[in-house]
Amino acid sequence: MIFWHVGGTILAFRYVFRDPNVDLRFLALGALLPDLIDKPIGTLLFADTFESGQIFGHSLLFSSMLMILVLLFTSRGAWRRRLMALAIGSLFHLVLDGMWTVKETLLWPAFGWGFPPGPEAYWGSLLERLGANPWIITQEALGIIYLMYLWRKADLGKVERRSELWTAGTIHA
Numbered sequence: 001m002i003f004w005h006v007g008g009t010i011l012a013f014r015y016v017f018r019d020p021n022v023d024l025r026f027l028a029l030g031a032l033l034p035d036l037i038d039k040p041i042g043t044l045l046f047a048d049t050f051e052s053g054q055i056f057g058h059s060l061l062f063s064s065m066l067m068i069l070v071l072l073f074t075s076r077g078a079w080r081r082r083l084m085a086l087a088i089g090s091l092f093h094l095v096l097d098g099m100w101t102v103k104e105t106l107l108w109p110a111f112g113w114g115f116p117p118g119p120e121a122y123w124g125s126l127l128e129r130l131g132a133n134p135w136i137i138t139q140e141a142l143g144i145i146y147l148m149y150l151w152r153k154a155d156l157g158k159v160e161r162r163s164e165l166w167t168a169g170t171i172h173a
Helices: 002-016 024-045 060-073 078-096 126-132 134-153 159-168
Strands: none
Touching: 002 024, 002 078, 002 134, 024 060, 024 078, 024 159, 060 078
16 A cells, blocks of 8 residues: 555644655655565565564564664754654554554564464455455545645646655655
C-alpha cells in the first residue's frame, strides 16, 4: 500500500506538525521504510523463518531506535531534520497499518522473539487478498485522492514547483 502510506503520512504530518519546511522526500521514504525492509526479508529471503511481511520494521523498537540514532549521531541542521522526517514517517506507517492490533509485532521483543505469521504464499495470493478486502482498495484510493489534492494545491503542474519538490523536498501549499 504505497499511496495510503505516503498520502496518509504527509496528511497526518502536515496536520500534526504544521511544518512547511519538512523534506517530503524523506518523510515519504520513512512512510515506506517498514515495508521496504520487512517485505523482502519476511516474505522472500526468510519466508520459511518469519512467514510475515510485518516483522522488525513494524516494531516500535525499530522506529524508536531510528529516532534515537538520529539524535545521537547528527548535529542540528538540515540533515538531522531530514533524518527525523524519515523516523517520523516510519512511526506514521505503524499508525496507518494499525499495528496496535498486533501487539506481538508492535512491542517486539516484549512478547517473545517470534512474529505472528502472515498470509501463506504472500506474493502469490496478493491480488486475491486485494479483491477480498475492499478496505485496502479504499485506503489506496484515499491516499491517491489526497496526493492529487496536494498536487493541485501546491500547483505541481508547473515545472519550477516540481523542481523545488525534487531538489529541496518542499512544497508551498
